[in-house]
Amino acid sequence: MSWEVVIGLEIHAQLTTKSKIFSGASTAYGAAPNSQACPIDLGMPGVLPVLNQAVIGKSIMLGLALDAEIGKRSVFDRKNYFYPDLPKGYQTTQFEFPIVGQGKLEIELEDGRKKVIGVTRAHLEEDAGKSVHGLVPGQTGVDLNRSGTPLLEIVSDPDMSSAKEAVAYAKKMHELVQYLGICDGNMQEGSFRVDSNVSVRRPGEPLGTRAELKNINSFRFIEKAIEFEIERQIELIESGGTVVQETRLYDAENDTTRSMRTKEDANDYRYFPCPDLLPVIIVDEDIEAIRATMPELPEAKRTRFVTEFGLSDYDAVVLTSSRAMAEFFEKVVALTQKKDIKLCANWVTSGFSAALNRDGLSVEVSPVSAEMLAGMIERILDNSISGKIAKQVFEAMWQGEGTADQVIESKGLKQITDTGAIEALVDEVLANNPEQVESYKAGQTKMLGYFVGQIMKVSGGQANPGQVNKMLVAKLK
Amino acid sequence: MHNLTIKQMSEKLHAGDITSVQLTQHYLDRIAQFDGELNAYVTVTPELAIQMAEEADQRLASGDAELLTGIPVAHKDIFCTDGVKTSCGSKMLDNFIAPYDAHVVTQLKKVGMPILGKTNMDEFAMGSSSESSYYGATKNPWDHQAVPGGSSGGAAAVIAAGLAPLATGTDTGGSIRQPASFCGITGIKPTYGVVSRFGIIAYASSFDQAGPMTRSAEDSAWLLNAMAGFDARDSTSLEREKIDYTAALGHSLKGLKVGVPAEYFGEGLDAEVEAVVKNAIAEVEKLGAEIVEIHLPNKDLAVPSYYVLAPAEASSNLSRFDGVRFGYRCEQPKDLTDLYKRSRSEGFGEEVKRRIMVGAYALSAGYYDEYYLKAQKLRRMVRDDFIKAFQSCDVIMGPVAPTSAFNIGEKSDDQVSMYLSDLYTIPVNLGGLPALSVPAGFAQNRPVGLHIVGPYFSEAQLLNIGHQFQQVTDWHTKTPAQYQ
Numbered sequence: 001m002s003w004e005v006v007i008g009l010e011i012h013a014q015l016t017t018k019s020k021i022f023s024g025a026s027t028a029y030g031a032a033p034n035s036q037a038c039p040i041d042l043g044m045p046g047v048l049p050v051l052n053q054a055v056i057g058k059s060i061m062l063g064l065a066l067d068a069e070i071g072k073r074s075v076f077d078r079k080n081y082f083y084p085d086l087p088k089g090y091q092t093t094q095f096e097f098p099i100v101g102q103g104k105l106e107i108e109l110e111d112g113r114k115k116v117i118g119v120t121r122a123h124l125e126e127d128a129g130k131s132v133h134g135l136v137p138g139q140t141g142v143d144l145n146r147s148g149t150p151l152l153e154i155v156s157d158p159d160m161s162s163a164k165e166a167v168a169y170a171k172k173m174h175e176l177v178q179y180l181g182i183c184d185g186n187m188q189e190g191s192f193r194v195d196s197n198v199s200v201r202r203p204g205e206p207l208g209t210r211a212e213l214k215n216i217n218s219f220r221f222i223e224k225a226i227e228f229e230i231e232r233q234i235e236l237i238e239s240g241g242t243v244v245q246e247t248r249l250y251d252a253e254n255d256t257t258r259s260m261r262t263k264e265d266a267n268d269y270r271y272f273p274c275p276d277l278l279p280v281i282i283v284d285e286d287i288e289a290i291r292a293t294m295p296e297l298p299e300a301k302r303t304r305f306v307t308e309f310g311l312s313d314y315d316a317v318v319l320t321s322s323r324a325m326a327e328f329f330e331k332v333v334a335l336t337q338k339k340d341i342k343l344c345a346n347w348v349t350s351g352f353s354a355a356l357n358r359d360g361l362s363v364e365v366s367p368v369s370a371e372m373l374a375g376m377i378e379r380i381l382d383n384s385i386s387g388k389i390a391k392q393v394f395e396a397m398w399q400g401e402g403t404a405d406q407v408i409e410s411k412g413l414k415q416i417t418d419t420g421a422i423e424a425l426v427d428e429v430l431a432n433n434p435e436q437v438e439s440y441k442a443g444q445t446k447m448l449g450y451f452v453g454q455i456m457k458v459s460g461g462q463a464n465p466g467q468v469n470k471m472l473v474a475k476l477k
Numbered sequence: 478m479h480n481l482t483i484k485q486m487s488e489k490l491h492a493g494d495i496t497s498v499q500l501t502q503h504y505l506d507r508i509a510q511f512d513g514e515l516n517a518y519v520t521v522t523p524e525l526a527i528q529m530a531e532e533a534d535q536r537l538a539s540g541d542a543e544l545l546t547g548i549p550v551a552h553k554d555i556f557c558t559d560g561v562k563t564s565c566g567s568k569m570l571d572n573f574i575a576p577y578d579a580h581v582v583t584q585l586k587k588v589g590m591p592i593l594g595k596t597n598m599d600e601f602a603m604g605s606s607s608e609s610s611y612y613g614a615t616k617n618p619w620d621h622q623a624v625p626g627g628s629s630g631g632a633a634a635v636i637a638a639g640l641a642p643l644a645t646g647t648d649t650g651g652s653i654r655q656p657a658s659f660c661g662i663t664g665i666k667p668t669y670g671v672v673s674r675f676g677i678i679a680y681a682s683s684f685d686q687a688g689p690m691t692r693s694a695e696d697s698a699w700l701l702n703a704m705a706g707f708d709a710r711d712s713t714s715l716e717r718e719k720i721d722y723t724a725a726l727g728h729s730l731k732g733l734k735v736g737v738p739a740e741y742f743g744e745g746l747d748a749e750v751e752a753v754v755k756n757a758i759a760e761v762e763k764l765g766a767e768i769v770e771i772h773l774p775n776k777d778l779a780v781p782s783y784y785v786l787a788p789a790e791a792s793s794n795l796s797r798f799d800g801v802r803f804g805y806r807c808e809q810p811k812d813l814t815d816l817y818k819r820s821r822s823e824g825f826g827e828e829v830k831r832r833i834m835v836g837a838y839a840l841s842a843g844y845y846d847e848y849y850l851k852a853q854k855l856r857r858m859v860r861d862d863f864i865k866a867f868q869s870c871d872v873i874m875g876p877v878a879p880t881s882a883f884n885i886g887e888k889s890d891d892q893v894s895m896y897l898s899d900l901y902t903i904p905v906n907l908g909g910l911p912a913l914s915v916p917a918g919f920a921q922n923r924p925v926g927l928h929i930v931g932p933y934f935s936e937a938q939l940l941n942i943g944h945q946f947q948q949v950t951d952w953h954t955k956t957p958a959q960y961q
Binding site for chain 1: 557563573674675677679681682683709710713790793797798802803813817837840841842849
């Protein structure tokens with residue numbers, strides 16, 4: 001009998017603010033333990049929270065991108081529980097009235113089908129600190145640097161029915177928050193965390209009991225963890241067992257999940273509105289002001305690249321894979337005088353992207369800037385260098401040897417276009433290969449390629465291939 | 478020297494007749510002489526006080542002084558004070574040296590007011606008698622058998638006994654006004670949001686409000702000038718134009734409409750207290766005010782509403798006292814749960830634990846609607862009573878408490894009767910309104926206050942009414958015989 005899989009995701013996106021959601025302490029990653037925790041983050045007696053207004057606009061931006069209702073009056077609540085990394089004994093979050101209400105996100109599946117995934121809500125909350133084990137023998141340390149870091153928790157509807165769909169949704173959301181510039185998307189540093197709620201059921205039956213998979217920091221592992229979990233639940237039920245509601249951790253080394261805590265340990269969080277914070281009131285003018293500053297979203301950009309630039313769907317997808325990549329490409333196009341958009345696209349999607357991947361770099365820190373790449377493309381277009389030489393020039397620029405013009409100059413890579421010089425090369429090669437000339441004249445016209453190759457070799461690749469060809473044909477008549 | 482008004486004291490300081498060091502030392506001497514028995518201070522800070530007095534004297538000498546510069550103050554031990562133990566009357570914070578100043582403390586430091594010390598209080602401000610302090614009960618200077626009221630009982634006692642010229646207090650359900658009434662001093666709870674709560678250890682955040690505790694209404698006006706004002710660090714602090722609370726002192730009460738709630742003079746009100754309050758209202762009438770009967774039909778809903786909402790907020794506010802980062806930690810915890818359980822069981826007193834449990838219950842799943850939400854509805858009904866009443870009067874007058882000060886130990890075992898001693902003050906906190914208590918006479922030879930409640934932001938008017946009353950009465954100048 002067949003099984004239906006039901007998956008919903010909770011994504012915690014860390015908002016890109018300089019300071020914390022309720023205090024002025026820095027949110028920078030990687031500082032010495034507790035060096036970025038002020039009395040407010042430490043939950044000292046008498047301190048009070050003050051909302052960092054920057055988080056409001058960023059949340060509204062996501063709401064608009066998800067075509068969601070914006071909470072005109074959102075309220076911060078206290079979620080009460082005890083844990084050493086939770087200094088106040090409660091987390092300030094939004095419970096009944098979130099800042100972003102029901103919205104949706106369209107994903108594309110591997111077979112090209114599109115599917116709309118509902119987004120239940122997105123609410124603002126503060127992050128907790130973290131427990132540090134093993135630093136002090138026999139004791140657990142607490143690092144509160146993360147405490148108070150602003151998070152937007154994005155909760156999906158249980159609309160996904162496979163691990164692949166879940167990952168497609170997570171990736172789409174990952175791309176979106178980065179496009180919007182509201183989250184840096186760094187999964188290793190915990191800026192983008194995905195928790196998956198997974199359950200299975202027989203078709204037509206009510207929802208099964210779900211297990212939550214937490215703290216998985218790569219898309220590949222999310223997919224594997226969900227797949228494992230689906231198998232586990234099906235096997236469990238088919239062998240007569242029942243799924244219990246619990247949180248499970250993914251063990252990447254053994255590709256399994258294991259129980260972390262069951263519902264019996266679940267807290268009664270005693271939510272109630274935080275009396276220290278006023279409700280956040282958002283008026284239409286606020287929303288319109290933010291709409292005006294919205295960057296172009298990936299879908300719109302893709303469509304525009306196809307219609308305006310005449311690029312293939314494939315190139316458009318690759319070029320819009322991140323906002324930084326798309327902006328880099330558009331800058332290259334804008335900076336080249338002679339427009340050859342296809343050539344620009346080829347260079348960005350192949351040579352440039354390959355170099356980034358090879359060195360594990362992101363667009364933002366690339367050693368070749370958009371200006372440098374555009375400068376090199378200009379030299380291709382004005383026949384100063386061939387496409388082949390360009391690869392050499394690009395590599396030299398990547399190694400920090402200067403701009404395209406500097407590299408061409410210092411390495412003497414400028415293409416030979418002087419007719420006299422080319423004629424001399426042609427004459428030289430023809431004189432050195434009398435047998436081949438004979439066979440050409442006897443009708444072996446494919447020997448032409450051999451001559452071109454020889455001339456290019458002799459010229460160190462710098463002779464203009466078009467001119468060489470033309471002159472050879474004339475001389476061999 | 479300790480019988481002067483603040484204005485007179487200031488004049489002497491500015492004229493150079495006395496120095497701040499002399500004035501401060503005078504109070505420190507009196508504290509040394511009397512506080513052993515009274516137990517009104519948890520901490521006395523003589524070195525800090527003298528050092529600040531010296532700085533104040535320099536400002537006075539250089540002409541860079543304000544009216545309150547050089548006049549010492551005692552802070553309730555709920556205000557975080559940088560470098561000074563801030564216990565909140567609890568074993569939980571017996572070892573807590575605050576690393577920063579509350580906004581109020583900062584404001585008074587800026588003015589140049591030497592800090593004499595920190596006054597005793599009910600543990601975490603939960604109580605009406607100051608008996609629940611970890612540091613023992615404070616005595617009422619008028620009668621050592623009696624409580625001084627609470628939770629700001631230490632502050633009221635130091636003013637009544639002349640152990641400080643000015644004191645700060647906080648009022649969540651009557652904690653400034655009831656002890657002011659019991660100790661024969663003047664105290665005002667301002668409109669919620671007028672004084673920043675930053676650095677005040679939270680009991681019930683939506684009610685807590687700080688205010689002055691002084692001998693006279695005029696003194697309170699001067700101190701409130703320094704305490705009030707917008708503070709960006711408190712989201713509930715109100716951004717308003719700076720007000721001079723002394724500006725209205727001197728206005729005539731002619732034509733003032735005084736509402737007297739019929740419901741406030743029924744069963745449960747001590748006959749002698751009732752007589753004192755009625756006489757006081759008659760005195761105000763003589764000053765030209767018009768007395769009108771009003772109704773506050775939902776007054777009986779106030780205490781039940783408060784005793785759900787305040788503990789609910791407290792149960793969350795006090796979660797941070799978990800033995801992990803500061804405050805009391807139990808010996809040899811065997812695991813994390815044990816650390817939490819024992820640190821909190823051993824660090825908190827009975828009344829605090831009772832309110833945490835009541836509050837956690839009211840917020841728990843399945844009871845939230847029935848308790849917390851219903852109590853919020855009652856809160857609105859009580860507030861609306863006031864708003865309606867102020868359509869037909871300018872201020873409301875009545876008793877502060879149903880009795881004069883009760884005896885130490887008398888109500889310790891009967892919490893409900895203790896809670897009901899705040900039935901006149903609590904409604905004001907539910908509404909977030911300002912209210913004043915001024916000395917109005919004696920019942921059973923113990924002081925009794927007159928309660929004056931006003932609409933939002935009527936502090937200046939309330940203080941003027943108190944001031945006018947004090948121009949024709951001398952209850953506020955009376956001092957217990959042994960403290961003269």
